[in-house]
Every structure is written in C-alpha cells, then in structure tokens.
Amino acid sequence: MQFRVILRILGILLMLFSLAMLPSMGVSLWYNDGSVFPFGVSFIVIFVVGILVWLPSFGSKQEMRTREGFLVTALFWVVLGTAGSLPLYLAATPNLSFTDAFFESFSGLTTTGATVISGLDDLPKSILFYRQQLQWMGGMGIVVLAVAILPMLGIGGMQLYRAEAPGPVKDNKLTPRIAETAKALWYIYLGFTVVCALAYWAAGMSLFDAIGHSFSTVAIGGFSTKDASIGYFDSPLIESIAIVFMILSAANFSLHFVAFRRKSLRGYFQDPEYQFFLLVIGGLMLLMSLGLWLTSTETGWRALRMGSFEAVSVMTTSGFAASGFSHWPLFLPFLLFLSSFIGGSAASTAGGMKSIRILLLWKQGIREIKRLIHPNGVFPVKVGRKEMPERVLAAVWGFFAVFMFTFTVLLTVLLATGLDFLTAWSVLGSAMNNLGPGLGEASANYANINDPAKWILCFAMLLGRLEIFTLIVIFSPMFWRR
Amino acid sequence: MQFRVILRILGILLMLFSLAMLPSMGVSLWYNDGSVFPFGVSFIVIFVVGILVWLPSFGSKQEMRTREGFLVTALFWVVLGTAGSLPLYLAATPNLSFTDAFFESFSGLTTTGATVISGLDDLPKSILFYRQQLQWMGGMGIVVLAVAILPMLGIGGMQLYRAEAPGPVKDNKLTPRIAETAKALWYIYLGFTVVCALAYWAAGMSLFDAIGHSFSTVAIGGFSTKDASIGYFDSPLIESIAIVFMILSAANFSLHFVAFRRKSLRGYFQDPEYQFFLLVIGGLMLLMSLGLWLTSTETGWRALRMGSFEAVSVMTTSGFAASGFSHWPLFLPFLLFLSSFIGGSAASTAGGMKSIRILLLWKQGIREIKRLIHPNGVFPVKVGRKEMPERVLAAVWGFFAVFMFTFTVLLTVLLATGLDFLTAWSVLGSAMNNLGPGLGEASANYANINDPAKWILCFAMLLGRLEIFTLIVIFSPMFWRR
Numbered sequence: 011m012q013f014r015v016i017l018r019i020l021g022i023l024l025m026l027f028s029l030a031m032l033p034s035m036g037v038s039l040w041y042n043d044g045s046v047f048p049f050g051v052s053f054i055v056i057f058v059v060g061i062l063v064w065l066p067s068f069g070s071k072q073e074m075r076t077r078e079g080f081l082v083t084a085l086f087w088v089v090l091g092t093a094g095s096l097p098l099y100l101a102a103t104p105n106l107s108f109t110d111a112f113f114e115s116f117s118g119l120t121t122t123g124a125t126v127i128s129g130l131d132d133l134p135k136s137i138l139f140y141r142q143q144l145q146w147m148g149g150m151g152i153v154v155l156a157v158a159i160l161p162m163l164g165i166g167g168m169q170l171y172r173a174e175a176p177g178p179v180k181d182n183k184l185t186p187r188i189a190e191t192a193k194a195l196w197y198i199y200l201g202f203t204v205v206c207a208l209a210y211w212a213a214g215m216s217l218f219d220a221i222g223h224s225f226s227t228v229a230i231g232g233f234s235t236k237d238a239s240i241g242y243f244d245s246p247l248i249e250s251i252a253i254v255f256m257i258l259s260a261a262n263f264s265l266h267f268v269a270f271r272r273k274s275l276r277g278y279f280q281d282p283e284y285q286f287f288l289l290v291i292g293g294l295m296l297l298m299s300l301g302l303w304l305t306s307t308e309t310g311w312r313a314l315r316m317g318s319f320e321a322v323s324v325m326t327t328s329g330f331a332a333s334g335f336s337h338w339p340l341f342l343p344f345l346l347f348l349s350s351f352i353g354g355s356a357a358s359t360a361g362g363m364k365s366i367r368i369l370l371l372w373k374q375g376i377r378e379i380k381r382l383i384h385p386n387g388v389f390p391v392k393v394g395r396k397e398m399p400e401r402v403l404a405a406v407w408g409f410f411a412v413f414m415f416t417f418t419v420l421l422t423v424l425l426a427t428g429l430d431f432l433t434a435w436s437v438l439g440s441a442m443n444n445l446g447p448g449l450g451e452a453s454a455n456y457a458n459i460n461d462p463a464k465w466i467l468c469f470a471m472l473l474g475r476l477e478i479f480t481l482i483v484i485f486s487p488m489f490w491r492r
Numbered sequence: 493m494q495f496r497v498i499l500r501i502l503g504i505l506l507m508l509f510s511l512a513m514l515p516s517m518g519v520s521l522w523y524n525d526g527s528v529f530p531f532g533v534s535f536i537v538i539f540v541v542g543i544l545v546w547l548p549s550f551g552s553k554q555e556m557r558t559r560e561g562f563l564v565t566a567l568f569w570v571v572l573g574t575a576g577s578l579p580l581y582l583a584a585t586p587n588l589s590f591t592d593a594f595f596e597s598f599s600g601l602t603t604t605g606a607t608v609i610s611g612l613d614d615l616p617k618s619i620l621f622y623r624q625q626l627q628w629m630g631g632m633g634i635v636v637l638a639v640a641i642l643p644m645l646g647i648g649g650m651q652l653y654r655a656e657a658p659g660p661v662k663d664n665k666l667t668p669r670i671a672e673t674a675k676a677l678w679y680i681y682l683g684f685t686v687v688c689a690l691a692y693w694a695a696g697m698s699l700f701d702a703i704g705h706s707f708s709t710v711a712i713g714g715f716s717t718k719d720a721s722i723g724y725f726d727s728p729l730i731e732s733i734a735i736v737f738m739i740l741s742a743a744n745f746s747l748h749f750v751a752f753r754r755k756s757l758r759g760y761f762q763d764p765e766y767q768f769f770l771l772v773i774g775g776l777m778l779l780m781s782l783g784l785w786l787t788s789t790e791t792g793w794r795a796l797r798m799g800s801f802e803a804v805s806v807m808t809t810s811g812f813a814a815s816g817f818s819h820w821p822l823f824l825p826f827l828l829f830l831s832s833f834i835g836g837s838a839a840s841t842a843g844g845m846k847s848i849r850i851l852l853l854w855k856q857g858i859r860e861i862k863r864l865i866h867p868n869g870v871f872p873v874k875v876g877r878k879e880m881p882e883r884v885l886a887a888v889w890g891f892f893a894v895f896m897f898t899f900t901v902l903l904t905v906l907l908a909t910g911l912d913f914l915t916a917w918s919v920l921g922s923a924m925n926n927l928g929p930g931l932g933e934a935s936a937n938y939a940n941i942n943d944p945a946k947w948i949l950c951f952a953m954l955l956g957r958l959e960i961f962t963l964i965v966i967f968s969p970m971f972w973r974r
C-alpha cells in the first residue's frame with residue numbers, strides 16, 4: 011500500500027473542503043446571525059490539518075492505483091464527514107453533541123438527509139445554508155464516484171453497462187481520466203442546480219430557500235430549511251418542480267452528458283434502466299394515490315397529489331415530505347420504503363440498490379422459471395439489445411445477497427441497542443438506501459435515536475454510498491495480503 | 493394436461509387419507525372423550541369423495557409425467573389440508589370457524605405448527621392426537637416429496653446434490669421410482685418415531701404425550717399437547733431428547749438411508765451441508781445462551797439450557813418452546829427467526845431455505861469479493877470436493893431472490909390487513925419457513941390474527957413447503973401454454 015499517495019490526496023481534499031466554510035461565513039455576515047465564529051474556526055482548522063496531512067508527501071511521485079483507490083474512496087467520506095461536523099459541533103445553535111454533529115454532517119454529505127435537529131425554521135441561516143451545501147457537495151462527489159471512480163475499482167452499477175467482465179480497469183494511472191470526466195459532470199450538475207433554484211424562486215420560494223432546496227433536490231439529499239420540508243410551502247407548483255428535478259437527478263448522469271452533447275432527448279427513452287425506473291415510479295404513484303384514496307387517508311385530488319409526491323420522493327431516495335407519511339396506514343409507507351431499495355439509476359445522485367440491478371434480478375428470476383419449465387432451452391438475459399454476460403449477472407446476485415446479509419446483521423445490532431422493530435427496520439433501510447426519513451420513533455427526526463444506533467446508521471450510510479463492496483473489500487484480509 | 497391422471501392420484505390419496513381418522517376414533521373411544529362423531533363422519537365423507545374423484549379415471553392408462561407432477565404436488569397439500577380440516581370443523585370442542593379449522597389443519601400438515609387454539613391441555617384427547625398425527629403424516633409427505641418428487645420436477649434442495657444442470661429428470665414415468673424410495677424412507681421415519689417416543693416415555697412423559705410429541709418432533713412440526721409446549725414438562729432430560737431428535741430429523745434423509753445401509757455414521761460427518769448446519773446451530777446455541785446471560789434474561793445454567801433449546805428448536809424450524817422467547821430482548825428472538833430462514837438440510841422434514849442454499853450463497857458472496865480483488869483469478873465454488881456448475885449456482889441465486897421478493901409482497905399484503913410490523917414480519921417468516929411460533933400479537937398463538945391474514949399465511953406455508961418454485965411455475969402462463 012502506498013500510503014503517501016493516499017495522504018496527499020486526502021490532504022488536498024481537506025484543503026479544498028475548508029473552502030466550503032466560506033459561503034456559510036458570507037451568509038452569516040449577510041444575515042448577521044452570529045454564527046461567523048464556528049465557520050471561521052473550522053476553515054482555519056481544516057485547512058491547516060489538510061496542509062499537515064499533505065506535507066509529508068510533498069514531491070512524492072507515487073501514482074494512485076486501484077488498490078489505493080479503494081482506500082481513498084472510503085476515506086473520502088469518513089474524513090470529509092468528520093471535517094464537516096466541526097462547525098456544527100462548534101456552533102452555539104443548534105447545540106449538538108459530537109455524535110449528533112457527526113451524524114448530521116455524514117447524513118448530509120452522503121445525501122441521506124436524516125436529521126437529528128428539530129426546530130429547523132429557527133436555526134441561524136448560515137447553519138441552514140451549510141447543511142444544504144453539504145448535500146450539494148456530497149451529490150457532486152457521488153456522481154464523480156459512480157461515473158469515474160467505482161467502475162475503475164470494478165464496483166458499482168455503471169459496471170453493468172460495460173460489456174466486459176467486471177473487475178477493475180487495467181489502466182493503473184487513474185488521475186487524468188477522473189479529472190476530465192469530473193469537469194463535464196460538474197457543468198451538468200451546476201446547470202441543473204441553477205435551473206432548479208430559479209424555478210423554485212419563480213414558484214414563490216424566497217431566494218434563500220430556493221437555492222437551499224435546489225441544492226438538496228439535485229443532490230437527492232432531502233435536507234430542508236423547514237421542519238415541514240416541502241410541505242411548508244403547501245404549493246402544488248413547487249411540488250411539481252421538485253418531482254421533475256428529482257426524476258431528472260435520478261437518471262444516469264451519462265445520459266445527461268449524451269443529451270447535452272447531441273442536443274437530443276432520445277437517449278433517455280432508449281435507456282432500459284431509466285425506462286424501467288420510470289415504469290416502476292409511475293406504477294408506484296398510482297398505487298400510492300389509490301391506496302390513500304381507498305383507505306380514506308386523503309380525499310379527492312389530494313390523494314393523487316400526496317401519493318405522487320411521496321412516491322417520487324421516496325423511490326428516488328430524496329426523502330422530502332409534502333404531507334409526511336408516518337400517519338398513513340402502515341402498508342403504504344412500507345411499500346414506499348420498499349421502493350427506496352430499488353432507487354434511481356446507477357451513476358445518479360440517488361441511493362438504493364439501483365434500478366438496473368433490480369431489473370436484472372427480475373429478468374433472472376423470470377429466466378429461472380423458464381428454465382424449470384423448459385430445462386433444455388437457452389434463455390439469455392438481455393438489457394435493451396445487449397446480452398448480459400453470466401459473469402455480470404453473478405455479480406448482481408452477489409450484490410443482492412451481500413446487501414441483504416449486511417442489512418440483516420446491522421438490523422440485529424440495531425435491535426440490540428434497544429430500538430423497536432419498525433423503527434430499526436425503517437431507519438436502517440433509510441440509511442443504507444441513503445433515503446433519509448424513518449418510521450416509528452424516527453418519524454419526525456432522529457433526535458430520539460440512541461447514540462450507538464446513530465453510529466451504526468452512519469456506517470450503513472457509508473455502506474450504501476460505496477455500494478457495499480468497496481467497504482467489504484477493504485475489510486477482507488485478501489485485500490491487505492496481496 | 494392429463495387431468496384424469498391427476499384426479500386418479502388425488503382420489504387414491506383421499507381414500508388413503510380417510511384412514512387417518514381411524515386412530516383418532518380409537519383414541520376417542522379409549523378415553524371416552526365424546527369426539528367419535530366428527531372423526532366417523534369425516535372418515536365416511538372423505539372416503540366417498542375420494543371414490544367419486546377416482547371413479548372417472550377408472551381403467552385409464554394415462555401415466556403421470558413431470559407436467560402433471562407439478563399440479564399433483566401442489567394439489568396434494570391443498571386437497572389433504574382441506575380434508576384434514578373436516579373433523580376439526582365438525583368437533584364441538586374446540587369450536588373452530590372454517591378458517592380456523594383449515595388453518596390448523598394446513599399448519600399441521602405442512603409441519604408449520606402454528607396454532608389458533610388456546611387451552612390445549614383441556615382438549616379431547618382424540619383431537620390432540622389427531623393434530624399430532626397430522627404433523628407426522630405431513631412430515632412423511634415432505635420427505636417423500638423432497639427426496640423423490642421435487643428433484644424430478646427440477647425443484648428443491650436435493651437438486652443441488654446432482655452434478656448435472658438442474659431441470660426435471662428425463663424419465664416420464666415417475667411412479668415406480670417414487671414407490672421404491674418412499675418405502676425405504678418410511679422405515680427410517682417410523683424407526684425414528686418409535687425410538688423418540690420410547691425415549692420421551694422413559695424420561696417421564698405419559699405414553700400419550702410421548703407418542704404425540706415424538707410425532708411432532710420427528711416431523712419437525714412443533715405441535716404440542718400442552719399450551720406450554722415442551723416447557724410444560726420442565727425437564728432437562730426431555731429437552732435433551734427433543735434436541736437430539738430435532739437435529740437428527742433436520743438431516744438429509746438420504747444420509748440416514750446411507751447410514752442404515754452401511755451401518756456407519758461416517759456419512760453424517762462427510763456431508764458439507766450437515767457440517768455447515770451443525771456449525772451454525774452450534775454458534776447459535778452459544779450466542780443465544782450468552783445473549784440471555786449478558787442481558788440477565790436468564791441466569792446461570794438456565795441461560796445455557798434455554799438458549800440452546802430455543803436455538804435448536806427454531807433453527808431446525810421445529811418451533812417447540814421450553815420457556816418461550818417473546819419476553820426476551822427483541823434482538824434475540826429476531827436472531828432466532830433469522831436462523832429459521834436457513835433451516836435444516838434439504839430433503840429433511842425441516843423448513844426454511846435449507847442450509848445447502850445458504851452455504852452456497854455464502855461461498856458465492858466470498859467469491860464475488862475475491863473476484864473484485866483479483867479480477868483475473870478463477871474461483872470455482874466447491875461443496876466438499878465437488879465443483880458446483882454455474883447453472884446450479886444461478887438457480888440458488890434465483891431461489892433466494894424469488895424467496896425475498898415473495899416474502900416482501902406477502903408482507904405488504906399482511907400489513908394491509910392491519911397487522912403491526914413485528915407481528916406481520918414474524919408470522920410470515922414463520923409460515924414461509926414452516927416454523928410455527930410468532931412474535932407480537934402472535935406470541936401465544938394465532939387466535940388474534942385476522943381471517944384474511946390467516947389465509948395469506950396458509951398460502952405462505954404452502955409456498956415454503958413447495959420450495960416456492962413449484963407454485964410459481966404453476967402460476968406462470970408458460971406452464972399452461974406448452
């Protein structure tokens with residue numbers, strides 16, 4: 011292991027990340043909300059730590075290879091999550107313990123959007139802005155991770171778009187390709203954010219709320235500046251804008267890339283994963299609306315409005331609330347939570363297992379039934395016109411089984427901390443799918459969840475964001491032996 | 493589809509099944525418990541219906557093929573489950589609705605062992621005997637099904653012992669082979685039952701209880717003649733006997749077959765599935781005992797005694813209670829329930845997904861991690877010394893995914909009937925794994941579960957018993973098209 015190259019990268023990341031304190035300082039000064047101090051201190055501390063971490067590798071010529079890639083990818087979230095918690099810990103309002111500050115920061119950066127804070131509406135503007143911005147930066151990180159980095163490690167949904175067998179790419183010099191791809195993605199991401207913010211603003215949000223919510227919408231993060239989330243604005247127009255941008259952000263970013271290059275929307279309609287995603291989300295919107303209507307939970311158009319919004323919000327793993335769903339008959343939120351296990355497209359800011367994997371699992375399930383009826387038949391699994399290699403299919407099964415296994419182990423541990431079954435199941439699903447909201451004791455927020463459980467949930471968020479295998483590989487003895 | 497052959501077989505089965513009323517009539521007369529009538533009427537009705545079903549195919553020369561095999565296998569349980577509910581419905585004590593009578597009969601025959609009856613201790617002896625006998629017959633049916641029939645359909649865990657690709661066997665004439673195998677299995681099954689009954693009797697049970705409990709132990713059924721189950725006897729010796737016979741009954745019956753033929757126990761120690769099963773159950777016994785001790789739920793040796801018994805009882809999917817576990821800290825019963833998803837060996841009377849499948853899933857999960865670290869390595873999945881064909885591995889993944897998918901759909905439906913999350917999850921897991929006990933509202937028995945939920949649970953028991961695919965194949969259009 012070449013630790014110097016790892017330290018160099020982390021040092022640079024920390025120095026860059028320290029700059030994230032500056033906009034919040036600006037907001038604090040502008041609104042005179044008395045929170046300049048925590049951001050100022052954090053800026054200096056994080057920057058200095060960054061230099062100290064970077065210094066030993068000054069002049070080193072080591073290059074990052076796949077092996078270091080695994081570690082850097084995992085450490086990226088842990089290190090920035092810790093750094094990001096600093097101003098939240100230092101701030102006088104809200105008065106957070108270290109656990110809570112870390113949870114909030116980590117939940118933000120991984121775009122999970124679970125919050126331990128109640129009384130958002132009364133927080134200093136700079137803190138609110140900072141939380142939204144954490145999600146936005148996290149979202150950007152995820153796209154770069156998913157499009158450029160995970161495939162090089164042989165992990166992640168984008169893998170499934172490659173015709174070859176999964177596994178790390180051969181090229182050992184990763185840096186130039188990452189930089190080039192990241193730049194293009196950055197422009198798309200920024201473009202979406204600006205348009206979304208303008209739309210929210212035009213629809214009646216204040217400029218502050220518009221920018222804040224566009225950050226967390228495009229990042230599929232789900233943080234809000236209001237306790238009541240999107241429901242605060244009680245506006246069908248704002249909800250519609252949110253729906254559009256959540257569905258857009260849940261698309262594979264390489265589709266956006268192609269669309270902007272070719273000035274054509276055709277790519278979206280030719281992508282089997284996105285088609286599948288849209289089909290399921292359409293069905294879920296209907297099902298939810300019907301469910302609300304038939305159980306008389308909501309009446310008339312409101313059933314359609316709330317059902318559709320929550321369906322999109324949860325299946326994309328955004329986690330915004332229009333009316334909330336904890337008071338609905340349990341099978342409806344349960345169904346919603348199930349959809350978050352599917353999630354958006356690979357290489358989007360969405361969480362979950364990713365639509366492409368579920369599509370492949372579904373097709374393979376059907377194939378097994380066909381094979382039972384016609385044991386001598388040959389049934390290739392196709393996505394679009396492309397036949398998927400058995401090697402890739404095995405990787406999808408593997409992902410599913412390991413996901414379920416990990417989920418089950420963590421659920422047992424959460425129950426052992428004393429959570430009840432519904433709460434534990436929902437917050438764990440929410441964390442691993444990077445969704446945000448919980449049920450049971452976590453219906454309103456995560457303030458009542460015990461501290462050990464919060465740390466386990468942070469770990470689950472990381473697992474979800476790294477599509478599990480990155481972390482598992484690092485924990486396997488084989489990784490360190492070679 | 494050759495319906496005549498199906499009717500002929502079902503007719504014969506019904507006529508044979510009607511004979512099952514006679515022992516209970518004998519018990520009723522012996523104890524003079526006033527329940528001769530329901531069994532007498534049932535005997536006549538079931539026998540006559542059997543003749544009427546059988547008659548149209550008299551003289552028909554049609555042979556059963558794989559295709560009819562699927563239907564007969566599924567109908568076997570449904571038809572006998574219905575027939576078996578008749579005396580329970582007719583009996584004055586307990587006074588059961590049709591739903592409850594069907595649930596009790598179906599739960600018995602599938603060796604699930606979930607009961608809707610409270611106050612077992614005061615029931616007529618004949619009814620008690622009948623319930624135990626239902627499980628015993630069901631257990632015998634399962635062994636024949638798993639060893640002889642499911643493999644011919646290309647379904648079930650035994651499949652994984654074959655070196656070839658899964659799929660129905662070529663031979664279209666199934667009957668002679670089934671009969672021959674069934675006879676050998678019958679002797680083994682009967683032998684275990686007799687020895688187990690004698691052991692219980694010698695350990696202090698009445699002869700009636702000894703026979704009754706040996707029926708439900710060897711069948712891994714879990715019905716008892718007491719509300720307090722095995723706990724009623726409060727005897728470490730009886731619990732030990734139960735543990736031994738549960739663990740024996742959870743072994744693949746072809747291992748017993750080989751052991752009796754060769755007069756050697758070596759086969760048990762050379763079977764990778766049974767080794768894996770024993771390893772997991774050993775770990776679980778330790779974990780449970782430790783858990784009970786550390787949480788001060790039980791003290792001293794009692795922690796070891798109760799932890800071990802419930803671990804064996806639940807992982808083998810027997811479902812007997814020594815102390816019960818609904819008052820334990822939730823993570824302990826949850827862990828127990830998880831082990832029931834593993835279950836015993838293929839071709840045993842145990843339920844669950846079967847140890848061999850979980851072993852293969854585990855090995856494949858490990859392989860995916862190895863493949864990520866060494867993308868060019870070749871890592872065959874071996875069981876013992878035998879390399880498993882990829883085709884078989886795909887079938888295991890498929891089973892797991894379809895199991896989980898079915899579980900999730902049924903869980904949603906159960907929640908929609910109004911059950912709470914813990915109750916719904918536990919009773920569904922209990923039904924699909926043919927385990928028996930539930931948590932939450934079903935902690936004591938299933939009397940408080942609503943009727944629609946009971947029917948769904950019956951369906952889940954059937955799914956579990958038929959290792960899912962038998963039913964799914966029947967429901968697929970392709971099956972009927974060819």
Ligand SMILES: [K+]
Binds near residue numbers: 232327329444445446
């Ligand atoms: K989220």
Ligand SMILES: [K+]
Binds near residue numbers: 603713714926927
């Ligand atoms: K059972």
